[in-house]
Amino acid sequence: MPQKPATKRLTLDTDEPSLLFAINDLLSTGGIDFDEWWDEFSKPPASKTGKEIEIWTKPKFIDTTPKNKSGVGRWIKYFPNKEDESTFYNLSGTDRDLVHHINAIGYQQSGSTENVPGKNSKPPLKGFPLIELRFVSPDKKVGIKWIRCAGYTDDEKIASLKLAKLITPADIKMWTSKIKTIFGDTKYVWKKGKECLSYSGQIARLQGLEGYAYVRNKQDGIDLFTSLLKIFDAVPDKDGFNRSESTSTTKYTKQTKEITVVGQKVTPDERRPVVDCEFDRAILKLPLLNKPIPLVKRNVILYK
Template structure:
């Protein structure tokens, strides 16, 4: 039997340091480039027909790996929704570890949002027709708000089972007229701000509306959700509102200095900017139709 060397440490000849680096890199990455994987993961998913899935939210991550510690893994803050800074996960480990954790979070959230089972479960919204309203700020940035046409369907089979009412041209004309009156004729302005007001709960989902909006104050948010529900002659549940704001005085402060990114000077985008976003148009999206139906542009009805 060969004798074990007195020094049990792995050593390499002077001309073989690259082998040690390669082994270390393989252990850390599992042969996967995290940045390449992230580019694919963070793209909006599409259907078999190549159509983007409308309810997708863009994720983001921030690398917080301590200086000098990259050789033992990576630390990141993972945000499932880049617009919601209040929900994040502190993750660390090798590339394979990070990918596993991110996929596990996505799987868990997908199940909790998509499956409906048990007592008092929330009714699903996906599959109902959707009205999308667009608002434009002075710097031409577009904001969107969605509301589902709860209780309606474009699927004749579902309608024949009396599970929902089949959408008709008459229904679409009624919705277009409502939008013109509520948003177009009044030149409705969504006053975006740094506070976050959410509207959620059983009643909100039954009404086809559950989400959040960045606003100046609570009343502005209540007015926005109230206007959306007026399209279907509904009123919001007063117990469905929840308001939140950051305690930091600098977190959402407008950037006034350029920063250096990859050797180039850039001005960071403002997070939760204060802006008056004017209503500009509305469209109807039907699950079985490949393109949206124009409803209203400002105060002009497009659907005839």
């Protein structure tokens, strides 16, 4: 039976610091340079016809690693589609771990019978007409929510191909009336808070509504998304909601201390303030029209 070696700490001579750096780098990266890998991963695919590039969606990530973090690896927020900030993943680990996680997300999303890449499998919302609703707090801060008029278009060519219904003044009047009833007549209040409720998924996209809202609790967020969908006589997918809340007790507290910015004293705005925002107005934005169409102001119909 071999003898147990005497306990001894590994030490390096003063002329061998590079070995420590090499070991630390290997532990932190797992032998992969994530930034170098990302440069290649985030490039559009090569194509002879150009069709692949047309449907390609560019990913992005935000490094969220705390500056004072000690230990191996880093944290990132990964967005499979940089245009869709409601769908993201919080990832952590070595560079090798991050690459593995991102590839796993791609494999998971692409697991359809048609073998369509996951980040291209959701119907695009960009290009559909957009209804914008504005909510105002007592201190005149504005909160905005959007919902797409999914299935509608202002482009006659698209309508002629029966890819969507051509918007008519009658449609706009109907939506305007519903907005007045749902939001204006009730003096609807968006109860903003520190929690984040997202509504996403295939059904949410087909309904023209995929996004998130800062609210005080889950039910307040569900009520907000439900009210938005009522404009189109739709109901939310109960499985499409996800709630998140920061574990920090100080991250979103109200700032009272002044800081100096380019020589001037300022008090930073509060992040995720707890405030009531009352419905103020709604407008319609059409892709082919250069200016928005006013629909409702408070409980007064503007579109005639």
